[in-house]
Amino acid sequence: MENKVKLLAVASIGGHWIQLLRIINPNNAEVSVTYLSTHPKCEVMVEGQKFYTISDFSRWNFYKLIPAFFRALKIIQKERPNIVVSTGAAPGLVVLLAAKFLGKKTVWIDSIANVQHLSLSGNIASKFVNQTFTQWESLKTPKILYAGNVLEQ
């Protein structure tokens, strides 16, 4: 395939990252994947594939999102993905914002841990991303889509 879809897949270390790896299928010949996480040690789980890091932050040290945003802009400009997808958490949201700013298609997949309602980050993401997915069919709405989850698939 000449026009492979270029995917930038983004998640914080921990459950978000583990969910991302279950969702993204690196063996799909029509998709090329670049990974972005918040800890350099995550690279061992995607050996042989393109991998970047950005600094981690949460609502408690919010000021760190500014350098993370600029780093995300740089990575996206370099890798030129067609689609940027994140399973969270807050750093993923910032990368999606940078991607939106650069005119890329953006997808938020809310963590399966959010059983009763979308996460705060998911709610914010749903305001600007191209598509938001929940992993629970019970949370599906006309705007929030459902495409399966990391358990069943």
Added chain:
Amino acid sequence: MIFVTIGTQISFDRFIEAIDEIATLVDEPIIAQVFKGSYQTKNVKTVDFLNPDEFNKLMEEARLIVGHAGMGTILSALKYEKPIIIFPRMASLGEHRNDHQMVTAMRMNELGYVHVAYDRKQLKTLILNKDLQPLKKLNTDPSSNMIDFIINSVSKT
């Protein structure tokens, strides 16, 4: 070996203290991955941050996983087909921002993936049950369907 883990974000002293107490009744090694707690264990070996490969190695070697109700912990135990007991964090005790771990625990238990302990007594009973088996399995293949669906649907936007 029993591998205990509380994730990489917030301490969880109530849980680690319970594990430390139960450890006196357990006749196999326990390794606990802790994070910034103030409680010092007396009976359990603890480690702080684990690289993902070290974490996976302990998951693989363990007979039983006991952890907080984080999805990373749950999915990893399921991937290695280990029995897992989860002990959800409670927001009212300052153990997390909200009570989503309680809801996750209940739902994952309903779906038949995990054993859940809501208090110290239940935790003790489950850990001391030597016959605890892994429950439902994860699908082993990473989903191509889900990501294909997502790529297709976003490409149309």
